[in-house]
Amino acid sequence: MRCDRLWANARLATLAADRPRLGEIENGVVAALDGRILYAGEAAQAPQFTPDETVDCEGRWITPGLIDPHTHLVFGGDRAHEFELRLAGASYEEIARAGGGIVSTMKATRAASEDDLVASALPRLDALIAEGLTTIEVKSGYGLSLDHELKSLRAAHKLGQVRPVNVRTTFLGAHALPPEYAGDSDGYIEEVCKRMIPAIAAEGLADAVDAFCEGIGFTAEQTRRVFEAAKAHGLPVKLHAEQLSNLHGAALAAEYGALSADHLEHLDKDGVAAMAKAGVVATLLPGAYYFVRETKLPPIEELRAAGVPIALATDCNPGTSPLTSLLLTMNMGATLFRLTVDECLAGVTREAGRALGMLDQAGSLEAGKRCDLAIWDIERPAELVYRMGFNPLHARVWSGL
Numbered sequence: 015m016r017c018d019r020l021w022a023n024a025r026l027a028t029l030a031a032d033r034p035r036l037g038e039i040e041n042g043v044v045a046a047l048d049g050r051i052l053y054a055g056e057a058a059q060a061p062q063f064t065p066d067e068t069v070d071c072e073g074r075w076i077t078p079g080l081i082d083p084h085t086h087l088v089f090g091g092d093r094a095h096e097f098e099l100r101l102a103g104a105s106y107e108e109i110a111r112a113g114g115g116i117v118s119t120m121k122a123t124r125a126a127s128e129d130d131l132v133a134s135a136l137p138r139l140d141a142l143i144a145e146g147l148t149t150i151e152v153k154s155g156y157g158l159s160l161d162h163e164l165k166s167l168r169a170a171h172k173l174g175q176v177r178p179v180n181v182r183t184t185f186l187g188a189h190a191l192p193p194e195y196a197g198d199s200d201g202y203i204e205e206v207c208k209r210m211i212p213a214i215a216a217e218g219l220a221d222a223v224d225a226f227c228e229g230i231g232f233t234a235e236q237t238r239r240v241f242e243a244a245k246a247h248g249l250p251v252k253l254h255a256e257q258l259s260n261l262h263g264a265a266l267a268a269e270y271g272a273l274s275a276d277h278l279e280h281l282d283k284d285g286v287a288a289m290a291k292a293g294v295v296a297t298l299l300p301g302a303y304y305f306v307r308e309t310k311l312p313p314i315e316e317l318r319a320a321g322v323p324i325a326l327a328t329d330c331n332p333g334t335s336p337l338t339s340l341l342l343t344m345n346m347g348a349t350l351f352r353l354t355v356d357e358c359l360a361g362v363t364r365e366a367g368r369a370l371g372m373l374d375q376a377g378s379l380e381a382g383k384r385c386d387l388a389i390w391d392i393e394r395p396a397e398l399v400y401r402m403g404f405n406p407l408h409a410r411v412w413s414g415l
């Protein structure tokens with residue numbers, strides 16, 4: 015059987031759903047044709063391939079290419095100075111009141127051109143790619159007006175044209191209240207629903223719609239309006255829910271069949287049950303938990319017991335998670351959230367793919383999926399989670415190349 019490329023002499027963590035744990039295979043091969051996986055499995059059971067090219071993996075481990083299912087990668091400026099202020103004792107709220115916080119990033123984002131936004135996001139994207147990332151979700155949400163949100167989403171798409179990576183875009187207009195709507199958050203939500211979502215949907219610029227349902231963000235009722243508008247335009251939803259308080263956002267997300275509910279530190283039992291029933295993925299963000307020195311843990315045991323799928327993401331953003339490493343995210347998932355090695359690895363592969371609604375395309379080594387691989391210089395998968403600040407990536411394969 016002809017194939018373009020064959021990776022031989024490899025150990026595989028297939029993450030295939032019908033195999034236990036990580037779906038490990040000691041003596042495995044992966045064959046690719048036209049950018050897709052033709053076969054991934056035991057060498058002994060593989061068809062006779064006639065590959066154009068064979069890569070000897072010398073016993074290295076192959077995992078699916080890593081997926082970051084929640085980032086705010088595109089933004090202007092940075093907030094290093096605010097970090098210094100916070101270290102000196104200022105609170106997030108004090109900084110926001112003094113003109114900092116999300117609004118300072120909004121100003122820098124509005125001042126930037128589309129090309130500026132691409133240029134400033136690229137080093138962050140490159141850091142993720144250097145660790146084996148092949149798919150990334152990128153949210154808007156720092157433009158906060160139709161034109162600047164459109165510009166941000168176009169910049170996100172551009173990233174996928176200038177780098178070998180799949181980009182999924184999410185419209186997060188309901189991230190924060192822009193100053194021109196001070197005192198009129200309902201008016202801004204009206205703008206998001208009546209003008210922004212239709213325009214963005216018409217241009218096909220977003221794969222999903224997100225909102226920040228929080229005391230410092232938007233209410234559950236306003237979030238519902240955003241979800242209704244998304245639904246009317248055929249866009250799936252997801253939600254920043256229960257990060258700082260419990261507004262029952264996860265249950266609302268479940269009601270709308272959301273792809274994922276993210277953060278979830280303050281999630282309660284009813285929220286867990288609603289997510290389980292609706293098959294909503296819990297996307298946990300240990301980088302934000304770490305960076306804001308949160309102490310309330312998401313209800314991991316309850317999520318596990320209810321069978322809620324758990325994904326992990328960087329939440330890369332300038333305010334609460336300036337993190338561009340999925341390896342460190344996994345380490346934090348294990349150390350801070352007590353996730354197992356298998357949960358961490360599944361969290362940035364299979365479950366991350368599920369959280370993006372693209373499990374049929376990515377997230378595991380199975381025939382028919384995109385041939386996105388990460389090849390590692392490790393002796394066992396646990397090393398990917400265990401080490402800090404060390405990158406054992408040997409090679410990355412995107413779309414079979």
Ligand code: DI6
Pocket residue numbers: 115116119189226254257302331332333334
């Ligand atoms: N949750 C967060 O923690 C960030 N956004 C969000 O929805 C905060 C983003 C920022 O401070 O810039």
Ligand code: FE
Pocket residue numbers: 084085086254329331
């Ligand atoms: Fe976020």
